[in-house]
Amino acid sequence: MATAYLYLNALVYLLLAVWCTVAPARTAAAVGYTSLSRSGQVEYLTIYGGLQLGLAILFAWFAWSQQMRTGLVLALALYVPIVLFRSIGLVRWWPVETTTLVLAAVEWLMLAVALWLWWQGRPG
Numbered sequence: 001m002a003t004a005y006l007y008l009n010a011l012v013y014l015l016l017a018v019w020c021t022v023a024p025a026r027t028a029a030a031v032g033y034t035s036l037s038r039s040g041q042v043e044y045l046t047i048y049g050g051l052q053l054g055l056a057i058l059f060a061w062f063a064w065s066q067q068m069r070t071g072l073v074l075a076l077a078l079y080v081p082i083v084l085f086r087s088i089g090l091v092r093w094w095p096v097e098t099t100t101l102v103l104a105a106v107e108w109l110m111l112a113v114a115l116w117l118w119w120q121g122r123p124g
Helices: 002-022 024-030 038-064 068-093 098-120
Strands: none
Touching: 002 024, 002 038, 002 068, 002 098, 024 038, 038 068, 068 098
């Protein structure tokens, strides 16, 4: 189960990296960025394209090499603060775009599954 979860994370981050790299203006608008300067475009490409691709590679590596606990630590280290900060942001700046809500739902689900797998004590 943990292997499938880690591969799913790899796939989600790979798809997000490709989407943000191929259509940065569209994806930026979908999550609420109304405009980006040239520096902002570089930053958006770097973080939303490059960093997410790096995360995809890490999740795939941990699944492929059967390092389930390490992969779950990565997931928890990412999703706990992401869910915390996203939740604070949603409360503070409600209402938000649909894409933001979809991303929030995916992040909350991924965190819940990571916690469940961690508590199972036998990831793999």
